[in-house]
Amino acid sequence: MSTGLIIAIVIVAAVVVVAAVLAMRSRNKGPGGLKRRFGPEYERTVAEHGGDTKAAERELAERLERHGDLHERPLEPAERERYAARWTTAQEHFVDSPRESVTEIDRLLAEVAAARGFPAGAEYEDQVAALSVHHADHVDGYRRVHRAAVAPVGGAPQTQAGTEEMRRAMIEARSLFEDLVTSSTGEHGRHRAGVGADTGGHMPWSADRSRPKES
Template sequence: MTSTQIVVLIVVILAVLLIAAVAARVARRRSLQKTFGPEYDRVVAEKEDRGAAEQELRERQSRHAELELKPLSAESRARYSAAWEEVQVRFVDEPADAVRTADALVTRLIAERGYPTGSYDDQLATLSVEHARTLGHYRDAHEISERNDRGEATTEDLRQALVHYRALVADLLGEEPVQSTDLPRQQSTDDGARPDPARPDIAGSAGR
């Protein structure tokens, strides 16, 4: 084999290795995008560096793999479904308390599934591996819940919080917690002002 042939062979081998490396990187990226869905784009935008974002997502997968997750028994699913129905009933007269109860119920459900509950950020990180598509609901519900604790959430905000919490509950249960998803929607007063969130004037039902 001549020196020219050797050089050509080396170039070909390097090209093949480069193509294989690029293909593997693309495959890993697509796998992360499939696993994390919208969470992938959110982390990339937050990090402003795709490589750093993908490294964080892979670390989430590693931490998730160490968890001892367990499915809920039929009895547990029935218990949480009944508890959620009580939350929706309570919303009619006590929307603020209903949202607090929903937040506590979600935390218990997350814990029973085997996810960490000590830190909200840790909850988000570990939930994102298998429940990324409902993670936005959890973020929105949590944000409204915090405003509720500060007395800054309207009744419509609270209704939306329950809609968001419900999406995560259904995802974690693997089924809808109750048959109907409708919650009472706040009605405006005659002068256009919102009623007092603590004593909402409830009328009608919200559509899906």
């Protein structure tokens, strides 16, 4: 095979790959593609924009443009064990210290996300935006935990997080935690494995436990 023919084949292959990537991005950025990609996050963003679908889709398209190429770093088994143990400890302390537990879960999610390659926890809004692109099904649990963790203590009743609200926030946040701890590079929140198999069974929260009294 001549050198010229080899070069031609390489060029054609490169063009095909580029065309496929551009086509995939186009599908993702279109209205239907964004709705499929973001799922419940799409509906939440539309509601946040007062039903303005075009404004919501512009925001989601911008998130996809900024964070769509992010590659998640797989965690080592020891890291997964360590993070799972921290979750279990925070969960066990919830009945006696719900706010401290929620604060630790908020901090833990930020650390795990950063370890996977997402923006650092100090850049909360940017981190959540990136997580919404790759873990759209479960990112809102993180928002709920964060709101509960930063809610003022002793403020107006409407700004305080009650014990039941914090408990529900932790339960919702667990799904994102499981995604981050167990999924491999390229997997998204819609395809997560059970955490117990990878973390020695240290996981989780039983929603059937007796509920703590309201604060």
